[in-house]
Each structure stands twice: as C-alpha cells, then as structure tokens.
Amino acid sequence: MAGLASLATVVATLGFAATAVPGAAQADPGLDGIPASKGPVAAQKPDNRPDALSRKQTALRQRAVDALVSGDAKTVGKGADRTIKLDGGVKVDYPATQTAQLLTFLLEFGDEDSNPAFPDNTAGPLHDEIPEPARSDNSTYWLQHFTQQHYKDMFFNGLASQNGESFKSIYNEMSSGRFDLEGDVSDWVKVPNAASYYQDADGEETGEAMTAFLQDGADAWYDDQVDAGKTPAEIKSYLASFDIWDRFDYDGDGDFNEPDGYIDHFQAIHAGEDESAGAPAWAIWAHRSSVNTNGDVGPAGNENGGVEIGDSGLWIRDYTTEPENGGLGVFAHEFAHDLGVPDYYDTQGGDNSTGFWTLMSQGSWNGHGDGAIGTTPNHMGAPDKLFLGWYGPNDLKTVDGSGAPQQVVLGPSYHATDVGAQALAVTLPQGSATIDVVEPDQGTHYFYSGNGDDRSATTTSPTVAVPAGNPELTARVSYSVEDDWDYAYLEVSADGGTTWDHVETDLSTTTDPNQQNEGFGITGCSGTRDGDGVCDNEWTDLSADLTAYAGSNVKVRFEMVNDAAYHELGFSVDSVAIDGSVLTDVEDGAPTWTLDGFRVMDGSTFTLVYDQYYLAENKTYDGYDKTLSQGPYSFDYPLTAPSKVDQYKYQDGLLVWYVNGLYADNDVSSHPGGGQALPVDANPEYAYWTTGGVPVAYASGNVNSFDATFDVDQTDGLHLTRENASGTRSFDVAAQPSVPVFEDTDPDGYWDDSDDITSWFSTQVAGNGTVIQVVSSDESRGQMVVRAGRKFVAVTKAAAVTGTPATGQTLTAVPPTFFQSGVAVSYRWQVAGQNVAGATGTTYQVKPGDAGKAIGVVVTGTLAGYDAATSTASASGTGQAAAVTLSVDAPKKVKAGHKAKIKVTVGSAAGIPEGIVKVTFGGKKVTGQLVNGTVKLKLPKLNKAGKKELVVTFEPTSGWAPATTTLKIRVTKKN
Incomplete structure (x- = not known):
C-alpha cells in the first residue's frame, strides 16, 4: 500500500501536480477538518490491492466497456460465454449470466510468534473474543458466537435476524438475477501465530505477510480436513468444485469457463475486529489482493504464484479477507473488488461525493437504521453494473449527448423491471487534456510510460542481435516512481516474447520491502527530490550487462508497473543502444517498437484523448436500496458516546454519474474536481458544520451529497447536531424544490471550488452542451421520464x-x-x-x-x-355556445280573423347572434331570419276566440345557444 503523501507531492492520475486548485482559495485555517467517519471513507490505505495481472484485466475490461458504450465494440456469445470483441480480435470476458464459487476459511490466531512492534498482541485473538459493545454503541455489529453456520446463513441461506438477507441475495438483486453465488464455509481453524505476526512494524499487510497468513491458513485447514478423516483424493475433489473459472485465460483459448488450478474466489475471515473499523494497527485491514505473485510456483502448466492448499494441487492466489464481525457490507464490498470493481472513495485519506450512494464507498456501511451499521449495504452504482455486464438489452438505453434530444422512460435502478430501463447512458465526444511530462534529453522524441494506479505499460523492441563477448545495453532515462511500491524494469526475451527475464541494471534494486518488486526493479527518483518530495526528473544514464544473451537474437522491453494507490510521474526512456549500436533514438517515432501503455513523446507535453460519458439511474427506496432511506449515519457524540450514530435519509431521484477516462481513481484530494466516476451533485454548494449560523468545521461528503439527485418534487431537509468541547455544532440544509435539469454547458457549474477542501466534492463536468431533464416522476411505480441530448430549452x-x-x-x-x-x-x-x-x-x-x-x-x-x-x-373543455336573451314584443290581444305583428329580439353579451326565429301560434307556424339580432313577423290569422299560446324559438347558427319562450295572446271575437 502506498503511503499517504502531502497534497503538494501528490501527482494526479496523468502527471500534473495537484499542488493547487486553479481558481480555488486555500483551505480555511479557521475551520476544523472533516470529522472522522467509521468505515472505508476514513481509510488511510486502500483495500483494493490487485497485482499486475488483475490491473491489466480490469483496465482491458474498462476499455472494452467504454467501447461498448460508444458503439465501437459489440458483444459476442451468450450467457456465461459472452465476451466483448475488440479490434484485433481480442476477447474480453463479459458474461451475461454467471455462477461463481466462493470458498471461505475461518481463521483464528495462535501464540507461537508475534511482532515485537506490537507488544499488546502476543497471542490471538481467538474467535468469539470481541467484547460486547456498550449500550450506547449503536454502530458495532456483534454476536456472542460467530459460528460457521452464521456465515453460511450470511453468505448463502439468508440471515433470519435480517429477514433473509444474504451475500447471495444482494448480488442476485444487483445483477437482476444474472449473477449467482454458490460456495461453502469451513469451520474455524487456527494459524500458528498472533495477528501481529502477519503485519510489518508499521501495521501494513505486506505481500510477504499475507502470503504467510494465507499459507498458514491453508495448511491449518488441510490438516484439519485430514484429522477429520478426509482422504487426499476427497479433499482435492472438494476443492476442485471451486475451480470452474479461468480468471486470466491462462491458455489463451478465449474460454474463461474452465479450471485453471486456482480457487476461483477465496475468502479468509480472521478472528477479531477490522483495522478499518477502528481496531489496533496489528489487526488486518479488510482488503482484496493476490499473494506470492512474484513466485515461480503454481498449478502445473499455470505457474502464476499463490499458495498451495496442503498437497491438494489446488492453489489460492487472488483473495479477500474480512473481520469476524463483518456485516454484509464489508463482504459484498471486498468481493466486488475480486470481480474487478474499484473503490469509489478517496483512497488517499481525503473525501469525495460518493458517500452512501454506492456499495463501493460508504454504502458498504449502510443498514436499516435499527442497529449496527454495515449490516445491509445498498447497491453498486450504474458504472459498476455496466462494467460487470449486468444490464440486459432493454435495461440500458443510450442517447447521444450531442444529438437531438430523446425521451427515455426509466424504471427503478435496483432491478430490471418492465416499468422502464434501469439506466441511461449519454455518450459524449472524447475529451482531451494537455499533459506535462519532461523536457526531451536530446532531440525531441522519447518513450514515456504514462502513469496511474493499478496499471502496467511496456515498450518492446523488434528482434535484435546481441553481439558476442560482453555486450552492454545503455539508455538515457528519466523517472519519478513511488519508492518501494512502483517499479520500472528492463526485460529481455530470448524466445520471441513468450517469456521475459528481468535484467539487472546499474539503477535497479533487489530489495523488496512490500513484495512489489518482481526482480531488479527501478524505483524512486532519477534526479533529486526537493523538500516536499517532488522529483526533478533529471535524465540519467542506465546500463545493463547482456553477456547472458551474447550471440543471441532477443527482444528488449521496458516495463512500468504501478500499484493500487499513490503514483508519481512515471518512466521515460531514450537513446537505447547495445554496445553503442543504437536500437532507437525515438526521433523517427520508433515505428518498429510495440507500445502497450507507453507513448512516443514529441516534446515535453502531449494531448491525451480519453473516453467520457454520463450514466443516469433512478434511485428509489426499493430492495437493498431501501437502506438509502434508513442507513446513512453520522457519528455525532464524540464526547459522551463515540460509537453512537444518528441516521438520516439520502434523497431519491435521478443520480447522474460522470464517467471520466482522464482519471483512474476518485482520489479527488490529489486531483480536485475530477475522478474516474463521480456523482454530479444537483445541489453542489458546500455546506459546513456551523455554530450560530457561522461555519466552524468542514463537513464530510457523506452529508454534503445526500441531496445530489435531480427530480421534480421537493428535497428533504437535513438537520444534524454534533457534540463539541466548545459547544454544539449543527449541519442544516433546508428542504427546497428539487433541481429537475442537469446541463453541463459550464464545466464548473456543479463544482464548488471555494477552497481546497470544498473542491473535493461533486465534480467538474464535460462542458459538451448536454442536457438531461427529469420530465416527470411517478414514485408509486418507480417510473421516471427523462429527456436527454444536445442542449435544449427545458x-x-x-x-x-x-x-x-x-x-x-x-x-x-x-x-x-x-x-x-x-x-x-x-x-x-x-x-x-x-x-x-x-x-x-x-x-x-x-x-x-x-x-x-x-x-x-x-x-x-x-x-x-x-x-x-x-x-x-x-382550454378547459371545448368551445361553448354563447348564452342569449330572447325577447318578444307582441300585442296582448288580437281580433279573430286579423293578423298581428310581433318583433323578436335575440341579444348576447358576446355579440349579435345569428340564426332563425320560429313562431308557432295556434298550431300555425311562421319563420324569419334574424337581421342584426331582430326579426319582425306577422302572426297567422286565427278565427276562434280564446287564449292562444305563442311559442317563439331561436335556432342559432354555430356559436350561439338556442332559446325558446312562450307567451299567451287573447284572440277576441269579431265585432
């Protein structure tokens, strides 16, 4: 694990120093720092520690997934045999369905030997020795007995105390049934030494120490099986059931679903608590890694390191290790690393905005708010589900962020449903950045390794003839490589590149304090470091004796290997020669050399082109994501109850992730404003802990990102209080209307860079002119309608x-x-x-x-x-006819046999009505046309005296209401 460097010495993912944030003020010295938080976010060392092979595999899959999103690659095959086919025919494992086998050993500690650096741990711990927490402690997971059956229930059968929740079920839900977990848990066995024995003096789990721990554990388990009466054949048969997957395709046949001699997924649960949860430094920090990777040992035909389980012929190489009282969260988190998923928290001891949004950050410490933390995690985020191949054909919709806006219906993100897609991918043009490296040594061209975490890079010569005698290879090199953790190598192959030998140089070392040096590695600084530890990258001579290859045809290569955490600028090479005969001075671009991760520099800078896109998912309180409404927590009683937490709710809605290929991690304390995959905070203005409304302390990303989602309703407020020696502090964010639209036109629009600390939260965005709008949200169904594309008026x-x-x-x-x-x-x-x-x-x-x-x-x-x-x-309803008034000017009486005249007037406040008037008098009818709202009519003659009914009806043309009125007229006798 890399040590934590000062901000001034940290080099960002692609080589630019993070000594200051452009446009940002320095951290306010008058404010207290971010309060410590239990769990991974407080980590000072990474828990994901893959070796070179795993790093290459993860990087290749990420490249393949990025190509899949952009449309530059396609999947081939079905089910467990599905792969992504890249240009050149490379197949990348990308199963649509998968059944994984997990083997778990329970290991407690003995008393034969210990580490004198930790006099408080000379024996144990044994299992079931964790003290019962105080009544005020509502965060520590504890059982009186952590039995074999407990772990079987936790992993596979379901925990009765947690309504059937299990490791198996959360992976089943996250994958929408595409990933099934099977396996077994063996009972407790004892390794010979105390826990401190398996640490170095600084409390680091070095590769050497972990190799000893797993070898001792494997031996203890094997001996226990023999003591129980199992035969070697029975033991081998049992272990073989956990070897059905060829993790690295060791035979190169493109078939990953076959045995390779290694246990597919191995888990060592150690007695006692975890260092990451507050245990002493001699305790193991939960992590994922590989053991003995530099050893030339392993299954026959696949000697790839590891430790053998007894004499079984089955080996452990890649592993996870977790504490006795681990909740579901820590096991699910570490296992995700074993699948290639990275950490999302800041592994350099800083903080970022991922908070409780994902299993791969603080979400692994979630729960239901009714007991210990870490018992029930929430989901991975959309970037990880995409990486693992867990979206079906209808689960991920893709929209061109530079194209015409499109409307997409999303369902809940927690599982595939028929309500809508699980996630939306919004593609973007590739980004670019100018990267400073080092001034050329001579001429203008040289090889540069690039840099990053969890990566390796090579530059390889064509076949060259090595002269007889005592040939010497020389080169000019410039490097800034993390001391004792990252290494560059000179390597020679005498068999056309099938195998490679590490060759000693005058700059290399054989020391290997962290089991990272594969042999004759070059580490440190080629020139001088200043007082802050920054290397000046001065060019220097390198030489190596090639006598062992005299008279042979060989290939020569330089390799740069970076570990899982902090990295520096990298390794540069120029003027490679053998006995003065130049192999390349790189001035012609070295067209015959093969570059894998290295690049040819033309001058001191280069333009890096990288993939980028947005992923948006509708976060609802369903399934294991229900913990988003129950599990987020804050340690608010440091004086009276340090292990007591207050819990609060994360806001449901549309979570937008910016996947940014410029970065290889989310260590924003090293490169503020950007990370590998960060949520865009809809409410990015940083909030502080305050007293009397005045900021007194920085607040964590956990609380600042609680309302990061976009939506069309109202956010919940958040109100926390925390004890402090000088009084109570408050964190107050009022409820407010949700932000319904994400627009990335301003790259800094969602980034609060008020000072160095606030700049860690949320992220700069692509600045492409892309808009994603939440149009509507039906929370009862978990359905959300969004619109996305090039910028549009929303x-x-x-x-x-x-x-x-x-x-x-x-x-x-x-x-x-x-x-x-x-x-x-x-x-x-x-x-x-x-x-x-x-x-x-x-x-x-x-x-x-x-x-x-x-x-x-x-x-x-x-x-x-x-x-x-x-x-x-x-308008409400269709157009309505206007009401009219109907008035009749008629005589009250008329003589029999005479005609009378009447005048009919039809009026309306809406205008002058039009239509006809029909009159019925004594059974006889006359009709007239309105003119300017009136009509004069002669009534028909009636010969019979008496009261007669006069019925007047208005029959309108369109737009006027009809009307009728009735009068009585007396017909009098003739004189």
Missing part, C-alpha cells in the same frame, strides 16, 4: 390557459417556466388542432365557429444555441 412547468372557452370570451395563455433564463416566448393559438391565422398573442377571443371544438395554445421557447422547446396547453 420546460420545468407547462403552459396553461385561463378563462372560459365561450364564444366572445377571452382566453389567456400562461407561459411555461423554463430552466434557462433569457428564453424568448412565442404563441400559436389553435382550434381543432389547426393554427388560427393571426392568433399569435397571449390572448384569444373565442369565436362562434369555435363552439364544440378544442381550443389551445402552443408556446415555443427559444434561446440562441439551444433546441427550442414547446409547451401545449388547452
């Missing part, structure tokens, strides 16, 4: 129409609300779906011809550089 509240749609009435358009400011608005009124000529204002007067038809308005928002948005609103 409507956050739809247009509306006010007024009654009756003839003559005025309707008013209420414009929509837009996310962007400065949006210009235009209107188009429509009747029956057709534009009304000239109706382009904010109001519209309903016409008689609109009756019975739908009336609406289309409001368009435009903004320079954005796709326009439209919002359509309709």
Whole structure:
C-alpha cells in the first residue's frame, strides 16, 4: 500500500501536480477538518490491492466497456460465454449470466510468534473474543458466537435476524438475477501465530505477510480436513468444485469457463475486529489482493504464484479477507473488488461525493437504521453494473449527448423491471487534456510510460542481435516512481516474447520491502527530490550487462508497473543502444517498437484523448436500496458516546454519474474536481458544520451529497447536531424544490471550488452542451421520464390557459417556466388542432365557429444555441355556445280573423347572434331570419276566440345557444 503523501507531492492520475486548485482559495485555517467517519471513507490505505495481472484485466475490461458504450465494440456469445470483441480480435470476458464459487476459511490466531512492534498482541485473538459493545454503541455489529453456520446463513441461506438477507441475495438483486453465488464455509481453524505476526512494524499487510497468513491458513485447514478423516483424493475433489473459472485465460483459448488450478474466489475471515473499523494497527485491514505473485510456483502448466492448499494441487492466489464481525457490507464490498470493481472513495485519506450512494464507498456501511451499521449495504452504482455486464438489452438505453434530444422512460435502478430501463447512458465526444511530462534529453522524441494506479505499460523492441563477448545495453532515462511500491524494469526475451527475464541494471534494486518488486526493479527518483518530495526528473544514464544473451537474437522491453494507490510521474526512456549500436533514438517515432501503455513523446507535453460519458439511474427506496432511506449515519457524540450514530435519509431521484477516462481513481484530494466516476451533485454548494449560523468545521461528503439527485418534487431537509468541547455544532440544509435539469454547458457549474477542501466534492463536468431533464416522476411505480441530448430549452412547468372557452370570451395563455433564463416566448393559438391565422398573442377571443371544438395554445421557447422547446396547453373543455336573451314584443290581444305583428329580439353579451326565429301560434307556424339580432313577423290569422299560446324559438347558427319562450295572446271575437 502506498503511503499517504502531502497534497503538494501528490501527482494526479496523468502527471500534473495537484499542488493547487486553479481558481480555488486555500483551505480555511479557521475551520476544523472533516470529522472522522467509521468505515472505508476514513481509510488511510486502500483495500483494493490487485497485482499486475488483475490491473491489466480490469483496465482491458474498462476499455472494452467504454467501447461498448460508444458503439465501437459489440458483444459476442451468450450467457456465461459472452465476451466483448475488440479490434484485433481480442476477447474480453463479459458474461451475461454467471455462477461463481466462493470458498471461505475461518481463521483464528495462535501464540507461537508475534511482532515485537506490537507488544499488546502476543497471542490471538481467538474467535468469539470481541467484547460486547456498550449500550450506547449503536454502530458495532456483534454476536456472542460467530459460528460457521452464521456465515453460511450470511453468505448463502439468508440471515433470519435480517429477514433473509444474504451475500447471495444482494448480488442476485444487483445483477437482476444474472449473477449467482454458490460456495461453502469451513469451520474455524487456527494459524500458528498472533495477528501481529502477519503485519510489518508499521501495521501494513505486506505481500510477504499475507502470503504467510494465507499459507498458514491453508495448511491449518488441510490438516484439519485430514484429522477429520478426509482422504487426499476427497479433499482435492472438494476443492476442485471451486475451480470452474479461468480468471486470466491462462491458455489463451478465449474460454474463461474452465479450471485453471486456482480457487476461483477465496475468502479468509480472521478472528477479531477490522483495522478499518477502528481496531489496533496489528489487526488486518479488510482488503482484496493476490499473494506470492512474484513466485515461480503454481498449478502445473499455470505457474502464476499463490499458495498451495496442503498437497491438494489446488492453489489460492487472488483473495479477500474480512473481520469476524463483518456485516454484509464489508463482504459484498471486498468481493466486488475480486470481480474487478474499484473503490469509489478517496483512497488517499481525503473525501469525495460518493458517500452512501454506492456499495463501493460508504454504502458498504449502510443498514436499516435499527442497529449496527454495515449490516445491509445498498447497491453498486450504474458504472459498476455496466462494467460487470449486468444490464440486459432493454435495461440500458443510450442517447447521444450531442444529438437531438430523446425521451427515455426509466424504471427503478435496483432491478430490471418492465416499468422502464434501469439506466441511461449519454455518450459524449472524447475529451482531451494537455499533459506535462519532461523536457526531451536530446532531440525531441522519447518513450514515456504514462502513469496511474493499478496499471502496467511496456515498450518492446523488434528482434535484435546481441553481439558476442560482453555486450552492454545503455539508455538515457528519466523517472519519478513511488519508492518501494512502483517499479520500472528492463526485460529481455530470448524466445520471441513468450517469456521475459528481468535484467539487472546499474539503477535497479533487489530489495523488496512490500513484495512489489518482481526482480531488479527501478524505483524512486532519477534526479533529486526537493523538500516536499517532488522529483526533478533529471535524465540519467542506465546500463545493463547482456553477456547472458551474447550471440543471441532477443527482444528488449521496458516495463512500468504501478500499484493500487499513490503514483508519481512515471518512466521515460531514450537513446537505447547495445554496445553503442543504437536500437532507437525515438526521433523517427520508433515505428518498429510495440507500445502497450507507453507513448512516443514529441516534446515535453502531449494531448491525451480519453473516453467520457454520463450514466443516469433512478434511485428509489426499493430492495437493498431501501437502506438509502434508513442507513446513512453520522457519528455525532464524540464526547459522551463515540460509537453512537444518528441516521438520516439520502434523497431519491435521478443520480447522474460522470464517467471520466482522464482519471483512474476518485482520489479527488490529489486531483480536485475530477475522478474516474463521480456523482454530479444537483445541489453542489458546500455546506459546513456551523455554530450560530457561522461555519466552524468542514463537513464530510457523506452529508454534503445526500441531496445530489435531480427530480421534480421537493428535497428533504437535513438537520444534524454534533457534540463539541466548545459547544454544539449543527449541519442544516433546508428542504427546497428539487433541481429537475442537469446541463453541463459550464464545466464548473456543479463544482464548488471555494477552497481546497470544498473542491473535493461533486465534480467538474464535460462542458459538451448536454442536457438531461427529469420530465416527470411517478414514485408509486418507480417510473421516471427523462429527456436527454444536445442542449435544449427545458420546460420545468407547462403552459396553461385561463378563462372560459365561450364564444366572445377571452382566453389567456400562461407561459411555461423554463430552466434557462433569457428564453424568448412565442404563441400559436389553435382550434381543432389547426393554427388560427393571426392568433399569435397571449390572448384569444373565442369565436362562434369555435363552439364544440378544442381550443389551445402552443408556446415555443427559444434561446440562441439551444433546441427550442414547446409547451401545449388547452382550454378547459371545448368551445361553448354563447348564452342569449330572447325577447318578444307582441300585442296582448288580437281580433279573430286579423293578423298581428310581433318583433323578436335575440341579444348576447358576446355579440349579435345569428340564426332563425320560429313562431308557432295556434298550431300555425311562421319563420324569419334574424337581421342584426331582430326579426319582425306577422302572426297567422286565427278565427276562434280564446287564449292562444305563442311559442317563439331561436335556432342559432354555430356559436350561439338556442332559446325558446312562450307567451299567451287573447284572440277576441269579431265585432
């Protein structure tokens, strides 16, 4: 594990020093630092420690997945045999379904030997010796007896005390049933020495120490099986059931589903608590790694290091180790590393915004809020599910972030459903960055290794003839390589590149304090380090004796290998020669050399092109992700109850991840503002611990990122109080309307770089002009509608129409609300779906011809550089006929045999009605046409006296209401 360097000496992933954040103030010396937090976020050393082979495998798969997202690669095969096929025919293991085998040994400690650096641990611990926590401790997971059956239930059968939750079930849920876990747990056996024996004096789990621990554990387990009466054949047969996967495709046949002589997934659970959870430095820190990887041992035909289990012929190489009282979270987290998934927290001791959002950060310490922390984790994030191949054909929708906006329906992220896709990938153009390396030594060209964590790189010559006699290879080199952890090598192959020998140089060393030196490694600084430990990368001579290859045809290569954590600038090479005969001075670009990770430099800088994209997922409180509403916690009682926590809720909604190929980790304390995969915080303004409203201490990413999601509703507030010697401190974030739109036009728009510490949280974004909008969210179904693509005007509240749609009435358009400011608005009124000529204002007067038809308005928002948005609103109901008044001017009486005249007037507040008037008098009818709202009619003659009914009816043309009235007229006798 790499030591924690000061910020001034940390070199960012691609070689630029992180001595200052551009545009950011320094950390405020008047504020207390970020409070310590139990669990991985407080880590001062990484728990993911893959060897070179694992690093290469992970990097290759990530490259393949990135190519899959961009459309530059495709999957081939089905089920467990699915792979990603890259250019050149390389196949990358990418199973669509998989059944994994997990073998677990329970190991307690003896008393034969111990580490004198830790006089408090000369024996043990044995299992079941963890003290019962105090009543005030609501964070420590504890059982009186941690039995073999407990672990079988935790891993496979389901824990009755946790409603059937298990290691198996969480992986089944995260993978939507595509990953099944099988296996076994053996009972406790004792290794001969105390726990401290398996640490170095600094409390580091070195490769040598872990090799001893696993070898002792394997031997103890094998002896226990023999003592139980098992035959060697029975033991071998049992172990062979855990070897069905060829992790590294050792025979190169492209078939990963075959034995390779190594246990597929091995887990060593040690007695006692874990150092990462607060145990003493002699305790093992839970981690994933490989053992004895530099040893030329292993299964026959696949000698790839490791330790043999007794005389079984089966070997342990890659492993995880966890504490006796580990909850589901730590086991699920470490196993994910064994699958190639990286840590998402800052492994350099800083902090970032991943918090409880993922199993691969603080989420491994989640729970249900009713007991210990770490008992029930939440899910991995979308980047990891994509990396592991857990999205089916309909589970991941892809939208071009530079293309026309598209609408996508998402379901909940926790499992595949028929509600919608699990995640959205928004592709982006490749990014680029200018990287400073070192001034050329002579000429303008040289080889440069690049750098990063968990990586290796090579530059390989064509076949060359080595002269007879005492030939010497010489080169000019410049390097800044992490002392005793990262190494560069000169290597020679006499068989065409099938095998490689590490060759001693005048700059190499054989010391190997951390079991990272594969042999004759070059480490440290080629020149001088300043007071802050920064190397000046001075060019120097390298020489090596090639007498062992005199008279042979060989290939020569330089290799740079970086471990899992901190790294420096890397290794540069120029002017490679044998006995003065130049193999390459790199000035012609070295076209015959093969570069894998190395590059040819032209000058002191280069432009790095990298993949980038967004992944968005709808986080809901379902399945194991229910813990997002129950499990996040804060240690708020450091004075009276240091192990007591307060718990709070993370906000559901759309979580947007920025996957950024510029970086190989999320160590934002080394490179503020960027990481391998970070959530974009919808509310990025940093919040502090305060007293009386005045900031007094920095707050962690755990609490600052609780409301990182985008949504269309209201966020929950967060109110915490914490004890302090000088008084109570508060963390207060008020409830507020959710942010519904992510727009990346401003690369710094979601990054608070007020000072060096605040700049660790959230992330700079691509600046591509991409928009992702939450259009709607139905939490009862877990369904969310999003729109994504090149930047568009986003409507956050739809247009509306006010007024009654009756003839003559005025309707008013209420414009929509837009996310962007400065949006210009235009209107188009429509009747029956057709534009009304000239109706382009904010109001519209309903016409008689609109009756019975739908009336609406289309409001368009435009903004320079954005796709326009439209919002359509309709009046309530169809157009209504205008009410009328019907009045009749008629005589009260008329003589029999005479005609009388009447005048009918039809009026309306909406205008002058049009139509006909029908009159019925004594059973006889007359009709007339309204003119300007009136009509005069002669009544028919009636010869019979008496009261007669006069019925007057208005029958309108479209847009007016009909009306009828009845009067009585007396017909008098003739004189």
